[in-house]
Amino acid sequence: MQRILFCVFCFVAMETYAAVWECELPDQFKECYNFYSRVARVHTSPAYAIHSRCINSYLWKTSSSRYHLKLSNDDVNFIKSLQREINMKRRMNRYTRYKRQAAAPPVVRREIRTLSDTERQAFFDAVNTMKNDGSYDALANMHMGTVLQSGHEGPAFLGWHREYLLEFETALRRVNPSLSLPYWDSTLDFVMGEPVDTSFFSSALVGNGDGIVVNGPFSDWPARPDGQRLERDIATVGSLFTPEGLDLFLNDPNINRTSQIVLGTGVDIANTLEGQHNNVHNWVGGTMSGLETAAHDPVFFMYHAHVDYIWERFREKQVALGSANPETDYPEINNTLHLPGAMMDGFDVTNIEGYRNSYTTDLYTYANTPECANGCGGSSFLRCSETINRCVALTAAEVGATSNTNQNPPIDFGDFQFLTTFNDPRTRLARSTRHTRNKRDNQYIQRLLSQQTNLSNKQIPSTDLQEFSYENKITKVRKPKTGIQQLRIESSTPVMERGRQNLFSMDGVADIRRWAYIPVRIINKRDVSRHAFKSPLVVRGHYIPGADPYHPLIYSALRPFFSVYRQKIATFPTCKTMNSGIKKVYIRSDGLNYAGNFIDYSVLDERQPMSETTAYVAVKHPNLGQGKAIISAYDSSGRVCEPKCLVPGSFPPSYRSCAGVINISNHLPKMYADDYGEAVKSQWNFVSDDCPSQQNSPVPLIFYCAPSVQWPWKKCLHG
Numbered sequence: 001m002q003r004i005l006f007c008v009f010c011f012v013a014m015e016t017y018a019a020v021w022e023c024e025l026p027d028q029f030k031e032c033y034n035f036y037s038r039v040a041r042v043h044t045s046p047a048y049a050i051h052s053r054c055i056n057s058y059l060w061k062t063s064s065s066r067y068h069l070k071l072s073n074d075d076v077n078f079i080k081s082l083q084r085e086i087n088m089k090r091r092m093n094r095y096t097r098y099k100r101q102a103a104a105p106p107v108v109r110r111e112i113r114t115l116s117d118t119e120r121q122a123f124f125d126a127v128n129t130m131k132n133d134g135s136y137d138a139l140a141n142m143h144m145g146t147v148l149q150s151g152h153e154g155p156a157f158l159g160w161h162r163e164y165l166l167e168f169e170t171a172l173r174r175v176n177p178s179l180s181l182p183y184w185d186s187t188l189d190f191v192m193g194e195p196v197d198t199s200f201f202s203s204a205l206v207g208n209g210d211g212i213v214v215n216g217p218f219s220d221w222p223a224r225p226d227g228q229r230l231e232r233d234i235a236t237v238g239s240l241f242t243p244e245g246l247d248l249f250l251n252d253p254n255i256n257r258t259s260q261i262v263l264g265t266g267v268d269i270a271n272t273l274e275g276q277h278n279n280v281h282n283w284v285g286g287t288m289s290g291l292e293t294a295a296h297d298p299v300f301f302m303y304h305a306h307v308d309y310i311w312e313r314f315r316e317k318q319v320a321l322g323s324a325n326p327e328t329d330y331p332e333i334n335n336t337l338h339l340p341g342a343m344m345d346g347f348d349v350t351n352i353e354g355y356r357n358s359y360t361t362d363l364y365t366y367a368n369t370p371e372c373a374n375g376c377g378g379s380s381f382l383r384c385s386e387t388i389n390r391c392v393a394l395t396a397a398e399v400g401a402t403s404n405t406n407q408n409p410p411i412d413f414g415d416f417q418f419l420t421t422f423n424d425p426r427t428r429l430a431r432s433t434r435h436t437r438n439k440r441d442n443q444y445i446q447r448l449l450s451q452q453t454n455l456s457n458k459q460i461p462s463t464d465l466q467e468f469s470y471e472n473k474i475t476k477v478r479k480p481k482t483g484i485q486q487l488r489i490e491s492s493t494p495v496m497e498r499g500r501q502n503l504f505s506m507d508g509v510a511d512i513r514r515w516a517y518i519p520v521r522i523i524n525k526r527d528v529s530r531h532a533f534k535s536p537l538v539v540r541g542h543y544i545p546g547a548d549p550y551h552p553l554i555y556s557a558l559r560p561f562f563s564v565y566r567q568k569i570a571t572f573p574t575c576k577t578m579n580s581g582i583k584k585v586y587i588r589s590d591g592l593n594y595a596g597n598f599i600d601y602s603v604l605d606e607r608q609p610m611s612e613t614t615a616y617v618a619v620k621h622p623n624l625g626q627g628k629a630i631i632s633a634y635d636s637s638g639r640v641c642e643p644k645c646l647v648p649g650s651f652p653p654s655y656r657s658c659a660g661v662i663n664i665s666n667h668l669p670k671m672y673a674d675d676y677g678e679a680v681k682s683q684w685n686f687v688s689d690d691c692p693s694q695q696n697s698p699v700p701l702i703f704y705c706a707p708s709v710q711w712p713w714k715k716c717l718h719g
Contacts, residue, residue, distance in 0.1 A: 020518060020671040020700040022645040023628065025659035025716050026592070028058045033713045036269060042709050043567045045270045046638025048237060051713070053153075053269070053278060055590050055630065056291050060148030067507040067595040068145060068292070075138035082167045083348055089363065107169065107364035109305055112182035113200070113393070114370055114377030120205075123182060124217035126175040127298050131221065135171050136298075139164075143295035146337075147345045152291075154264040154338030155331050157274045158311050159354020161304050163347050166363065168301050183305035185369045186240040186280055188382060189393045190573075196235040197395040197403065199381050204401035206299055209234030209284070211501040215402060223287050223296040228503040228510050230297055231286035237586070237636050238282025239572040241306075243390070245276050249314045256323035259331035261314065264338060270570070273314075277307050279572065286501070290597070309366045315357075327355050506596030506620060515598065515618040516664070516672040517679035519699045522585050522633060522641065524604045524611045525706035528553055528562045529569075533581055533607050550581075552609040562609070565709055571637035581607030585635050585705055587615045592661070593628040594620045604705075614699070616679045622666040631660045633703035641705035642712040646698055653698035657715040662700060671700055 032054035040050060059066075071079075112120065130136035142164065143151075151160035169181040189198040201209030207216025212229040214220065223230035248255050248271060259265040261273045269275035280303060281288050287297040294300050315326035330340045330352050340352035360366070369391075370377040372384035376391040381399060385392045396403035504512040532548035552558035583606040590597045598618040604611045620627035633641040643660035646653055664672060673679035683699075684692045 019622070019667050019669060020662055020664050021648065022658050023661050023663050025661055025713075026058060028061055029054055029630075029659070029661075030717055032057050033711070033717055037711050037714070037717075039266055040269050042569055042711065044268055044570050045275075046570045046572050047640040047712055048282070048634045048638040049269060049275065049278060049572075050711075051632060051634070051640045052282060055632075056148075057153065058592070059590065060145075060152070060291055062592075063145055063148065063292075066591070066593065069141055069508070070145075071138070071141055074134075075141065078135060078138050079142065079167065079346065082170050085170055086166060086363075087348070090358065105361065105363055105365045107173075107180045108367055109180050109183055109309070109364055110367040111185050111188075111370055111377065111379075112205070112302055113188070113379040113381040114367070115182060119179075120182075122176055123172075123179055126172050126179055128217065129175050130171060137296070139168055139171060140295035140300075142346050143300075144292040145345075148291050150337040150342070150345045152274070154333055154335050155258060155262045156338045156342070156344065156351040156354065157262065158258075158308075159349075159351055160344050160347075162308050162311075162354055162359060163344060163349055165301065165305055165308055166359065167347075169364065180364065181305050182302055183309050183366070184299065184302040185306050185309075186283075186303070187243050187246060188370065188391055190240040190242055191385070191388060191390055191392050192395070194395075195240060195393075197397070198393045199396045199399045199401055199403070200393060201232070201234055202396035202399070202401040202403040204396070204399050205381065206302075208232070208403050210403070211286075218298055221296075224293050224503070224505060226505050226508045226510050228505050231501055231503060232288065232297070232299075233285030233501065235283060236285050237572065237634065237638060238285070239279040240283055241276060241280060242573050245573075246310060249273060249310050250317065253317075253321060256318055256321050257331075258324070258326075258329045262331060264333045264335055265331050273307065273310060283572075309369070312360055312366055327357055328352075330355055500600050502598055502600070502618070504598075504618075506591070507594055513675075514621055514624060516621040516674060517616045517618050517676050518631075518662075518664070518672050518701070519679055519683050520587060520615050520617055520631065520633075520701040520703060521699050522587070522602050522604065522613050522615055522703045522705065524583065524585065524606060525704070526550075526552060526562070526606055526609050527707040529564050529707060535607075550607040550609070558609055563707075565707065567709070569639065569707055569709065571639065581605050583635060585615075585633055585641065585703070587617045587631070587633050587703070589617045589619050589629045589631050591620055591627065591629050593626075596620065614683055614694075616673075616676060618676075619662075619664055619672070621674070622664050622672065626663060626665045628661070628663050631662060631701055633705065635705065639705065639707070640712045641703035642708075642715075644702040644704060646700050655702050659713065659716040660701065660703075 033050070036045075036050040036054070112123075115123070127136065130139075147160070151157060151164075165181060169179075172179050172181060184200065189195045189200055192198060196209070199205060201207070203215035205216065207213040207218050207230075209232040211233070212220075212231050218230055221230040222228065249261060255261065255271075260267060261271070263269065263272050263274050269278075281294060284297070284299060284303075287293045288300060288303075318324045318326050318329065333339070336342065338351060340350065342351050343349070344351060344354065368374075370379060370382055372386075372389055372391060376382035376384055379391075381394055382391045383394060384390075504510055504515055506514050528551065532546070533550055535549050537544040537547035537549055537554075547554070552562045553564070583604045584601045585604060586599055586601045588597065588599045600615060600617060602613045602615040604613055615633075617631055619629045619631075631643065633643070635641075643658050644655035645658035645660075645662075647656055673682055682697065683695055685695055686692045
């Protein structure tokens, strides 16, 4: 009885003094969600592409209210010196152009895998030299603060990053004048059967893509302002550039004006160059997925050089079609930071000047991306696929490299020892494969099935998924190169088997003890529009291979609660499904009044009509002051789960749709845990020599993951 009274007191107390409570969605979020809800459709844009963009947009627009790094005077002077050097080159080219006539620019940017081993190593050495003398960090730290507004979400995105790359290339050539900035064409990896196995993210090229980078030329890099290591988490969410997506910019004659490819002009984000570019940042993950940390991964500059390559080829298409003058085709926009005459943040150049032809007529040019016609540039990291007539990246194993981190040592905490999650020996899950099922023209079996399940000849949805699997794995293995024969050849850890690497960085300090944990519940509703699972029905002794006994539409008790949508809900093109039914849902927190984010995941069974689990998300510990964060959940396909907040004072606890924005303080009742172990214990009753049972204590947030033709944030926009 005393316990019941105490619980009632706690629920009443939560009306005003709860440790974790819902707060309203900030206006900047509402503006962002409203904007993209108007210009994007659920069927063309994955919800996470918009959700992550709005989180980042809020963070950069309010960055001055949180901890953020400022450039030192030495850094500012270094950047100004690069600008002076570039301006001097521009003046010289202006006065000597008539002498040179049509001479090619001295710098040619090529796809990194077409460089010779000597050229590629010289590039890696120069980048490390810049890292060691501080010039790399000075340039990487420019990609933060106001720049995140003036150089993104508008037409200035193209020009600002073009100028930014030129500054980086100028610094690179100070180290080695023979160098140019290579680009990374991620479509070469996208067309692989399993892009996660690409040799690009291996010891032979830029280092592993799973967790902290421990091999390759940038291993053990202190890549963040607080000194934390360079980190990646490839293929968890997002997508590489797709050939179909790039076709809009490179070949489609109807897409011929800049206003059709940039944000801020009413174009669907999925059809803009910046929008597609965002997906690759998310696909690489880790350091590259954070706006203020992205440039601290050298992959950033190689990747953005490819974005600039695409824009340059689009400009050439404009000239060929006669549709517009690329130098003056600057869209009209209301955003003052993106007006054509506005100065670029950090550079002595206006936005419209970033559209000048002189960049690629006088300073640099691009070699075409590798093609089968030229033998894939003679690269030892690519092969020509005759099936699709495209160059395809080789796997790490095929070039004799490793893409696995192998970072599995036990961690010594003094009087006890435990293994990291990376070292947990578990059964390897089958890789996702395209799963197709032929229709059976057997009227008797279909009639028998309908009689038993009341389906009325309704077919269970097959696995006709919108997947892009171009190539099966190739079995031919190349001999390892000299110097790396001793490496243990392993594939990248499949996403479903991979742990999560958090660096626990907050306000410039990396320390797990500065974080508290909040339990959240995740409820998953099966998407009946997607594939069926391999558990065929047997009815009266008849084997029915096209059926699935888990499918809710088979059962009259469940059918009213599950809908099949005629139009497919958008997912990332590289999204794969597990035929076993295993589904990862990622849980993420982003500080709104502190600088720090955290990502973890839970595993659910998507075979079941409904499944549920508890996850634990880290936020700023309230002992460091009251925190405010947005908590979100999403899956690898890019679907965002709808947050439900605990209704204060409700007993039994009830939940309502909300934005997932919470405050956390050290008021009573305490609804957070000081560490992960305490968070788990708060949800379970552990009784000696007995089976633990889950407690009935409420959680602050529930995430409902269900297929829907509505944006998950729609209900909270007008509240």
